[in-house]
Amino acid sequence: MPKLGMEPIRRSALIKATIAEIGHVGTLEVTVSRIAKRAGMSSALAHHYFGSKESMFLAAMRHVLTLYGAEVRGALAAADSPEGRALAVIRASFSPANFRREVISAWLNFYVLAQTQPKARRLLAVYQRRMVSNLRHALRPLLGAQAGKVAHSIAAMIDGAYLHAALGHDAPDATAAAEQVEEYLTLALSMESRA
Amino acid sequence: MPKLGMEPIRRSALIKATIAEIGHVGTLEVTVSRIAKRAGMSSALAHHYFGSKESMFLAAMRHVLTLYGAEVRGALAAADSPEGRALAVIRASFSPANFRREVISAWLNFYVLAQTQPKARRLLAVYQRRMVSNLRHALRPLLGAQAGKVAHSIAAMIDGAYLHAALGHDAPDATAAAEQVEEYLTLALSMESRA
DNA sequence: TTGTTTATTGACTCGTCAATCAACAAAAAC
């Protein structure tokens, strides 16, 4: 049966299965066997391609970040004003894709992992820096020297509102969460007159 | 040797050891044996008093929330103005106690647990509601009908800023995080004039 | 004194799981 060139296919299937499984269990307490079964192969093969469970996790996290990054980039490209760019970053963060059960799980567990895994922490730092950098760049023409500070605040609020929406009592309301942050943005921009 | 009345002492020791161990490992992948050893007893005794690992976790979470709640209540009692009350809630959330390694770990893992454990989720909802309620009550005299909305935003920003501070690239800077939220509060209050 | 409740543990059961390995199969290279 061995068709050649299986490696990328298998890896991709395993990454998707890892995310799905984390979403299903909620924790990182998922077994390689389960992931492999979901991806339609033996656990031995999973080890063959990834070497360890840990590196499967990291690959999965990288994948989530890549998707998110692509979404942000797409939204930024479609924006045509500074304010539009800031809104793009905010809205991309609250897209339906980010509220799928697996993605929420991945993020929460990513935070846990980032405490102790240097690689996970570095990955998270990259994501955070990029988000702040995008926001600062969008806000600079509008807020000048204060752009940096406001960018950090918006970044924090995005993550906080995401957390609240994802873990709130009722079903997550992404739209409401996005509006919360957008209102803050409006507020901050309206202070531009006080200079 | 059996001195009577050991139960509360043992339970308390186990709860503290659970939190310490979670902080040490970073994950909920801690063993009952390790926790028990840290608390100076056999794992069998831990099971005797708590029945299961899960209920140990919940007790530990409840303990963290209790400490945090007490801190907030104390800060609120010392405040004498509406704005002072809002500041009290914010500052209590960024107290040094909340940035101890174990407490950060507990919170992050709490989030993960809240996805799937109904009891954990309920506990988290109680905490979130109380925080919003405290903020709304403080802001009502200053913002009237908009108090609710702003309270939610501040609550989100507190959690987001906490997350960023706890997992940021460098050592956590609680003061900077608190100031971030305080500035948002100031901004929101300064809009009171626009009515 | 005898029986009951509370405290305590070592030993054990039963299960799970990450990682390895030997072996087999097919394509590609030589």
Place this chain on the structure above:
DNA sequence: GTTTTTGTTGATTGACGAGTCAATAAACAA
């Protein structure tokens, strides 16, 4: 046509861990 590379798995290893249990012992009650 043989050797090497790539794909694949069942079986196994080795370790660890949650929860149970029987047994021991002190305090207390009758």
